[in-house]
Amino acid sequence: MAIPHRQLFIDGKWREPVKKKRIPVVNPATEESIGDIPAATEEDVDIAVDSARRALARNKGKDWASASGAHRAKYLRAIAAKITELKSELAKLEAIDCGKPLEEAAWDMDDVAGCFEYYADIAEGLDAKQKAPVSLPMETFKSHVLKEPIGVVGLITPWNYPLLMATWKVAPALAAGCAAILKPSELASVTCLELAEVCREVGLPPGVLNILTGLGPEAGAPLASHPHVDKIAFTGSTTTGSKIMMAAAQIVKPVTLELGGKSPILVFEDVDLDKAAEWIMFGCFWTNGQICSATSRLVVQESIATELLDRLAKWCKSIKISDPLEEGCRLGPVVSAGQYEKIMELISTARNEGATILCGGVRPQHLKKGYFVEPTIISDVTTSMQIWREEVFGPVLCVKTFSTEDEAIALANDTHYGLAAAVISKDLERCERMTKALEAGIVWVNCSQPCFCQAPWGGKKRSGFGRELGEWGLDNYLSVKQVTQYVSDEPWGWYPRPKL
Template identity: 55%
Template sequence: MLDRPHLYIDGQWLAPQQAGHFEVFDPSDASLLARVAAASAADVDLAVSAARRAFDHGPWPRLSGAKRGAILRRIADGIRANLEDLAVLEVRDNGKPLPEAQWDIADAAGCFDFYADLAERLDGEERPIALADARFRASVVREPVGVAAAVIPWNYPLLMASWKVAPALAAGCCMVLKPSELTPLTALELARITEAAGLPAGVLNVLPGLGGEAGAALVEHPGVDKVAFTGSVPTGSRIMQAAARDVKNISLELGGKSPFIVFADSDIEAAVEWILFGIFWNQGQVCSATSRVLVERALYPALLERLVAETHKIRIGNGLEPGVLLGPLVSAGQHAKVSAAIAQGIADGARLLCGGQRPADLPEGWFLQPTVFADVPLDSDLWREEIFGPVVCVNPFDDEAEALRLANDSAFGLAAAVMSADLERCERVARKLQAGIVWINCSQPTFSELPWGGVKRSGIGRELGEWGLDNYLETKQITRYESAEPWGWYIK
């Protein structure tokens, strides 16, 4: 069992003030993996105060972008130097297969490198603005927003932390990071890596703890200027309400029920491969998972047959075992939630083609077979609500207009995908899909250079790319009067 008895506050490893802890379990066998320090509201206050001192009086916001970028690159190097250990820890904490974890950790390092580049570009960025009134000279500058709070989910523990920490640090902000209580371990390792990279004390503080106590206290703290959250719609709504009291800057990346439109001229093997990747990667615990597949009727029967055949071939097991491509769900609670959704879908009349059960040879842990439904009622929760598990719903359509109508008939708008040999049609459909992210002839590729976020109930704002940096910057105009002539409004 791992013991993590300390919080990381102001560059120090401190015991929580109320001496609390919580337990973390290995999803593959439900065994106790770690006991972790639990932050209380008092610890949150200590961490926010440390971040405030670091921002108001410390060197970090006042360093050049180049110097901040150099430290971000050292953080990236530290992540890469520990990639294998971090990946194994992520598997034991989250349950995902090792190749996925290795991909995630490498991606996290790349995210720090990307924002190191953007930090450098902030130097000398002051932009002169030509004014109609020549008596004035004006410029626009961007400055760090201040103390940022980041609350991250359990599905990509280190990667989601990096998506928020890297741009915040690049901008010159100081941050308090609250990882999920289900998967806090790699966030604590990130604190060690940033410390070794030379990040000044107080710039990054890491507070594992329960959402209802540490998370709530953090987003409501008056010393926090900015809240960045990734997670569920209900929690995001509560964060909006809490932030409204102090009119805090917020960005929210919330749920999804993403459609994948497959036209009949698509290559069936490519379509099945991308459907599998779009829903079974990370056990379907992906906000952007393309869980609603719409297939043109001429291709529908053949695609269903191939999809079921390939789904049966997916190896399920402990993520550390070679060849495993589907690990356990993250927790007993998540397993129960997804299982209940499957049962309700069957009761609602959806046709279960495969999966839906615990694998017979895996009695321990929180495993669930990859699950395929067809002919799903359009008013069922299975079709309309985010399941966040390895469950895909497949329905037919007759023409492009119907495909778009069905795809856009959702409260969510995070991502969408379209597949066809007709690229002109793909581009046309992509522009009509109501989503912040659209993939053509693929599903789920994610790049640090591109914006990530959605419309409707899928959130507010964008992460990644230059848009992710904008989350942590305020824009200021500076205007001066240059004329030798008096203004002469009151004093003639």
């Protein structure tokens, strides 16, 4: 299956990159080329930013920013309907582009459509919230608040959920009235280019959404540092997020960062072992383990550790690992050769440092091609080991045991990251204590990884700051303006009137 041949999407039209460069696209399950994508450079970024700024200035008084929320909502609903119509095709493209099992990709497409629908609802509600009154202590003044689009926004997104992560940013940005430039990861851009075609077909006004594929240094960096981009929202590695923050600081540009993670899952001895085992696997192996919020550090009470790990190891061996397009696939390849090599090197380092590979850690014997890694469980780790402290971004779970709640919390919080955490126990009072003690922006109780567009998403510490999704996600793209009016007929009277 080949991918559609696309160009950059700027000002509502397909446009060839200025330097006419393209990037090959490789199917990670077969290691075969399936086409290529355009490679934007700084020159293309300048053109896209100019287009976005014009979208906020066209037909003054009727531009995208000053249009009613209800008007913008019509386009968001049209995009959602088109995504639903193309669900099967988009899921297949995503599966061959990033290795995601087809059933997962189809689920993602439902979430994409749902996210556009949700922000259409939010956009419609914006009109009624304008001029929200502010209570003041002086009757001679009245004050209200306006929420206005922040302007032109740069959106830089990752490859693990290519279209969904883009939608988390695009949908609220458009709902707020911003004009956007989306730069998806060069490792998985195909469905984002199809989003461009969807926007063209539904008649989204020119320049409201521009989509530039390309390499980070050549396209992402110029976008992040562009003086006419009013905000950057980034999801990706902590290292890159730090660079974006430094670039934005040069011109005091606001940023939202959703970065890496090394999330813990705490399992207590009162659990149902089968239920716990499935949530542990789902929390770490979903999306081939390539999730920033993956609960990849298992912190388990020592009294049940042996039995639970035995169940996990047996269950891992039953997971169907195959080409993502095969029916029943539950684990596909990781996204690229570079990612595969990084994962295998981290596993090898753990083994050399004295950890035990309980299962996995190798390429599946029946798959001679593709970037496949068997689901891996590693025990006998220490808290100083690289495998315990660094994000793997692959199907790798490492394990430590605890005896007391205090010890469990200490192990869970001993990390630079703070994106997510999970606790599994039948004791809901204990779960409540753990929820309050865990240093994370997201805490799951008796589950791991569910995500709903109505609830806030984001972390703390080196996992970044700001929140996406829900009304919090919309706030990322709104600027708050205070308007205060003097309403008394009496003079202010601060300065004595001169005698005339």
